Amino acid sequence: MANAFDVTELTFTYRGRSRPALSHVTLGLEEDRTLGVLGHSGAGKSTLLAALAAVVPAVKKGTMSGVVTLRGASLAGKKPRDVAGDVAFVFEDFDAALVATTVEDEVAFGPRHLGVPAGDIGGRVGDALAACGLAGLEARRVETLSGGQKQRLAVAAALATDARLLLFDEAATDLDPAGKATLQAIITDLGPRGRTAVVADNEAAQALTWNEVALLGGGELVARGSPLRTLADEELCRRAGVAQLTFLKYFKRRGSRYVLRSGVEITPPTYEEPPPPAAGPPAVVADDLTLTYASGVTALSGFNLAIREGDFVALVGENGGGKTTFAKAAAGLLSPTAGEVLVGGRPPTKLSAKQRARAVGYLFQNPDHQIFQPTVREEVAFGPRQLGLPGYDIERRVAAAVAAVDLEEREDEDPFTMPKGDRQRVALASVLAVEPEILVMDEPTTGLDRREVASLMDAVTALNRRGTTVIFITHAMDVVAGYARRVAVVAGGCVVGEGTPREVLADDELLSRAGLRPPVAARLARDLGLDAVTGDELTRALRIPGRRTEI
Amino acid sequence: MNQPPLKRLHPATRLALLVLTLVLLTTFNHPAYVTPLVAGVTLAALYLCGAGKSLRRTAPLAAAFVVLSALLWPPFIKTGEPWAHVWVYRATNLGVLYGLAVGLRTVGMLVAGLAFLAVTTPEEFSEALRTYRVPRGATVTLTLAFRLLPVMFETSARALEAQRARGLDFGSSFLSQARRALPLVVPVFLYSLRSADQLATSLELRGYHTTKRPTPYGARPASAWDWGVWTAMVAVVAAAVVIRLSGHGAVLPGRL
Numbered sequence: 003m004a005n006a007f008d009v010t011e012l013t014f015t016y017r018g019r020s021r022p023a024l025s026h027v028t029l030g031l032e033e034d035r036t037l038g039v040l041g042h043s044g045a046g047k048s049t050l051l052a053a054l055a056a057v058v059p060a061v062k063k064g065t066m067s068g069v070v071t072l073r074g075a076s077l078a079g080k081k082p083r084d085v086a087g088d089v090a091f092v093f094e095d096f097d098a099a100l101v102a103t104t105v106e107d108e109v110a111f112g113p114r115h116l117g118v119p120a121g122d123i124g125g126r127v128g129d130a131l132a133a134c135g136l137a138g139l140e141a142r143r144v145e146t147l148s149g150g151q152k153q154r155l156a157v158a159a160a161l162a163t164d165a166r167l168l169l170f171d172e173a174a175t176d177l178d179p180a181g182k183a184t185l186q187a188i189i190t191d192l193g194p195r196g197r198t199a200v201v202a203d204n205e206a207a208q209a210l211t212w213n214e215v216a217l218l219g220g221g222e223l224v225a226r227g228s229p230l231r232t233l234a235d236e237e238l239c240r241r242a243g244v245a246q247l248t249f250l251k252y253f254k255r256r257g258s259r260y261v262l263r264s265g266v267e268i269t270p271p272t273y274e275e276p277p278p279p280a281a282g283p284p285a286v287v288a289d290d291l292t293l294t295y296a297s298g299v300t301a302l303s304g305f306n307l308a309i310r311e312g313d314f315v316a317l318v319g320e321n322g323g324g325k326t327t328f329a330k331a332a333a334g335l336l337s338p339t340a341g342e343v344l345v346g347g348r349p350p351t352k353l354s355a356k357q358r359a360r361a362v363g364y365l366f367q368n369p370d371h372q373i374f375q376p377t378v379r380e381e382v383a384f385g386p387r388q389l390g391l392p393g394y395d396i397e398r399r400v401a402a403a404v405a406a407v408d409l410e411e412r413e414d415e416d417p418f419t420m421p422k423g424d425r426q427r428v429a430l431a432s433v434l435a436v437e438p439e440i441l442v443m444d445e446p447t448t449g450l451d452r453r454e455v456a457s458l459m460d461a462v463t464a465l466n467r468r469g470t471t472v473i474f475i476t477h478a479m480d481v482v483a484g485y486a487r488r489v490a491v492v493a494g495g496c497v498v499g500e501g502t503p504r505e506v507l508a509d510d511e512l513l514s515r516a517g518l519r520p521p522v523a524a525r526l527a528r529d530l531g532l533d534a535v536t537g538d539e540l541t542r543a544l545r546i547p548g549r550r551t552e553i
Numbered sequence: 554m555n556q557p558p559l560k561r562l563h564p565a566t567r568l569a570l571l572v573l574t575l576v577l578l579t580t581f582n583h584p585a586y587v588t589p590l591v592a593g594v595t596l597a598a599l600y601l602c603g604a605g606k607s608l609r610r611t612a613p614l615a616a617a618f619v620v621l622s623a624l625l626w627p628p629f630i631k632t633g634e635p636w637a638h639v640w641v642y643r644a645t646n647l648g649v650l651y652g653l654a655v656g657l658r659t660v661g662m663l664v665a666g667l668a669f670l671a672v673t674t675p676e677e678f679s680e681a682l683r684t685y686r687v688p689r690g691a692t693v694t695l696t697l698a699f700r701l702l703p704v705m706f707e708t709s710a711r712a713l714e715a716q717r718a719r720g721l722d723f724g725s726s727f728l729s730q731a732r733r734a735l736p737l738v739v740p741v742f743l744y745s746l747r748s749a750d751q752l753a754t755s756l757e758l759r760g761y762h763t764t765k766r767p768t769p770y771g772a773r774p775a776s777a778w779d780w781g782v783w784t785a786m787v788a789v790v791a792a793a794v795v796i797r798l799s800g801h802g803a804v805l806p807g808r809l
Contacts, residue, residue: 082754083762098751115759123768159759354722359718374737374740
């Protein structure tokens with residue numbers, strides 16, 4: 003039987019680029035299997051998936067050599083339309099790929115155009131929506147859905163085509179942890195249903211349930227094998243720029259679970275606790291805050307939270323829970339319907355544009371909505387210019403902001419041509435240059451690889467140490483565990499719990515109320531009776547007698 | 554669910570209504586004739602299409618456009634009795650009336666377009682084009698443009714929000730807002746371009762370009778109502794053309 007796909011010696015260079023996005027990649031996958039493709043930003047993951055859907059080189063032009071076959075048939079000279087029905091693709095930029103107006107029309111679009119009989123379409127739509135947790139939203143207009151709901155919709159639309167090969171390109175970036183778990187369950191179930199899946203991701207932990215993983219680094223295939231062995235290998239993970247899950251080497255897989263290998267000793271370590279929550283005066287206070295949008299959707303209802311000066315707070319919770327709405331209200335971009343939000347004791351909507359920018363800097367989730375100047379320097383200088391500062395001060399601030407995000411020497415580059423991780427850092431620098439007292443970041447690490455996440459969050463941690471209050475929204479629980487000093491859990495438009503990362507990650511009831519799950523290291527640690535929350539903490543707690551444990 | 558009355562018509566009928574309305578509005582160039590037509594279109598947009606929200610948003614722009622048109626056309630129209638002469642600016646009564654009619658007519662077209670958008674989804678628009686056997690290439694291009702409109706609005710709103718957060722004060726007047734929003738065209742345009750590319754690929758991978766006609770799903774076939782509305786509208790337009798050809802409804806008979 004032919005493989006679901008075979009890629010042989012595939013090399014592809016995008017038009018206008020000198021470095022190949024993929025270089026001599028050879029990879030195949032049997033039918034009904036799930037392959038995780040992991041690697042740093044720019045490793046070639048999306049290009050590989052695009053080649054499997056004939057998007058490369060038919061739509062995204064460039065020079066290609068090598069052979070790509072689907073079930074034994076070559077894709078040479080084929081266009082995406084030629085593989086429609088055989089291949090379904092969930093794009094990284096899922097929002098731009100949604101084609102219809104209502105949820106039901108979106109899911110029905112594929113089956114309708116692929117000639118599925120009218121009597122079968124309703125069933126396919128219903129099944130796909132139910133699998134993705136969108137049942138009951140059939141008549142909703144797509145633009146009224148939250149980011150996470152749109153991402154689920156994109157997955158539902160792919161499932162409804164009933165394609166044999168499903169390609170997921172960073173398909174879980176906007177999902178809350180419960181949504182990620184649901185997506186994992188959907189993808190895991192594809193194999194037994196006679197479907198093959200290829201899942202490109204930045205997060206190594208997401209790949210633990212797939213049959214195999216392939217690591218890409220700099221366009222080359224670094225390794226391919228079982229998730230357990232591959233992701234525990236320090237050298238391979240380093241070359242691919244993905245988070246190494248060192249602790250995995252102490253575990254073996256039994257069915258869908260991971261259990262400790264025999265002979266491994268557990269020594270609970272002393273944990274390095276984050277600094278205690280700040281005790282300064284309140285920086286942001288939400289008092290019984292209610293906010294209803296013009297569409298009639300109430301996003302916040304009885305939202306109460308006090309954040310003190312110098313704090314480093316993570317806002318976590320389910321998709322559509324109200325995190326972004328609160329953050330925008332705190333930044334003065336939305337006005338409360340009832341209750342109040344105060345920044346430094348004053349409602350931010352009463353401040354002038356300049357006062358507001360000095361009080362609260364807001365980093366948007368998508369840097370492309372923020373960047374509009376032709377060079378990094380001009381982009382970063384835009385905020386200080388709006389404040390009417392003198393030239394020398396603008397220059398000083400630009401230099402400091404660019405240095406804080408490690409973009410020195412690149413001030414004259416066009417930000418639109420930079421990779422997403424770099425664009426996110428340009429956007430952060432442009433906010434930092436205003437030198438706000440409070441920095442609010444909406445899912446700043448979405449779509450970034452391990453190195454980019456560490457670089458961005460280290461820069462923010464340094465700012466926090468210098469006194470800036472930091473509030474960040476995230477679904478990445480490992481980032482919460484590694485950086486936040488305090489966590490506020492948001493669900494149903496209000497704060498349902500607060501505490502240190504360790505307290506919150508240990509509270510199962512609170513987490514499940516808000517659609518959250520602890521990171522994989524914390525889950526495995528808990529099975530062993532440990533309260534470690536990060537991979538490093540778990541690794542320090544385990545050792546094989548006679549071997550030295552290195553982290 | 555409570556649907557606006559025009560939403561119940563077949564998409565092909567709605568498209569025909571739009572095109573015939575545009576023809577009707579271009580038939581006359583006298584404000585006395587154009588004004589009731591624009592009023593009728595506006596009432597239909599409000600009560601038959603539920604387009605109140607988008608009309609409210611565009612009302613200031615529409616009003617400004619009518620005034621500008623009434624001021625800018627007169628220097629190009631030499632006929633009629635002189636009404637105003639300030640330095641090099643000369644306006645005749647016919648020039649002002651013609652400018653007013655053109656402004657109103659354009660606003661009427663804008664309202665008709667917004668009304669159509671309020672009751673028609675991109676899928677329905679595509680279905681309407683297929684009904685009239687519009688070539689596939691044109692259908693794809695028009696449908697993509699239709700789908701990208703809300704994407705552009707959304708991107709613009711986010712880009713404006715992002716700049717406000719960095720201290721940009723857009724001011725309160727329409728002109729200062731427009732001037733300061735101008736640089737934001739760049740990110741909106743680039744993002745829309747990228748979106749168009751992605752959208753086209755997504756359409757292709759989901760079978761949009763297969764030769765098969767899409768399976769009807771949840772679509773109503775054209776009914777007697779559709780034929781009735783079609784016939785009535787054609788009759789109205791025909792009557793308007795006859796009136797115009799008989800020498801009525803024009804400030805300047807030689808111009809459209």
